[in-house]
Amino acid sequence: MTTKKRSLKLNMSDYAGKSVISKMNKLGERMDCLAQGIREHVSLSPKLTETVKGKLSLGAKILQVGGLEKIFNQKFSVKYDEKLLNVCQCYLSTTAGPIAGLLFISTDKIAFCSERSIKFLSPTGKLLRIYYKVSIPISKTMKAKESENREKPSQKYIQVITEDDFEFWFMGFLNHQKTLRYLHHAISSS
Template sequence: MKNLLGGNLAGIPLSSAACSHERQPKRLLALSSCDDIVPYTTSKNIPKLKQRKSVIGKMNKLGEGMDCLLQGIREHVSLSPNLTETVKGKLSLGAKILKVGGLEKIFKQKFSVKEDEKLLKVSQCYLSTTAGPIAGLLYISTDKIAFCSERSIKLLSPTGKLLRIRYKVSIPISKVMKAKESENVKNPSQKYIQVITEDDFEFWFMGFLNHQKTLRYLQHAISSTSSS
């Protein structure tokens, strides 16, 4: 990975090292395979069997969906060093969104937005950095992928003065080569979204409540730009 960012990218070089949180996924709904076994079948009970299998199939899908949601919640919360601070941060962010008048207005306040640019998706997540994961909002628009931290971070200026600034990253969609799902080698249930630019910069986003949905929006935005 390069140590300096190109002129079209704004941010700080990131660490691609996976977090070492060890967790075991839990099943909300566990249906044994023997539930599908019946002692005999006649022409009269075939419709009932089909209906039963349909219900079981739907229940399994519901269980899988809830598993994904719970896994996302566990991952999102566990990445924060302090649960109380996480809750306070979410409440503060929610109050700010209401005060400003919506996520789109916050997006326009934080980043330079073109006249015809449309905001497609906003997701709460964490950005992986060399200093550790930073909580914030990931914005996906027709022109860029942008991230802004929920809180200000402390930095020292060249003169030694302590500064408090928002951590921001802005990547033009036209410069993104691909976005793909990745996982923690030590904990495969922990998923990441890896964004790779044409200049070989890598950005790692994690802790989504639903990373697959966000990834679909990302890939759609990238493909739409490349085809236009």
């Protein structure tokens, strides 16, 4: 009897050891993915100090306004039954270079708003400051797909394509796969 009990304990401890190792490996993979996302997010900005200042400023704005959902409601026209599904920090690729901001995914739209205001001259010569905003109705979105930089394959993009073949490129996600899942869910539910 004692031999059977010992072998049973040994087998269970082997299983527990394998389970712990498996979980540690999965955690390590997630941490590697997060670290890669952070590296990519930070590398898109011109200076690390500017990135840190921007993130602290954004965090203060979020707290001051009362949360991400309130920022979404303030920046974009929101329908009564519209629900915010996900918000993430990323960059929007523009001809002038990447712009840091927040990507909002709701049941009705994909929306982007820059973290900082952008300066430009009005036709009258007055200096204006506005936030760079994009709003894409989910009903007009054909697909969202993952893409990568050919020169830097570790740098991932999410390409959103509308019915009229207009493309929006988002990059610098902390977790682009999670964001892509939310985009696919929102598009397929419309």
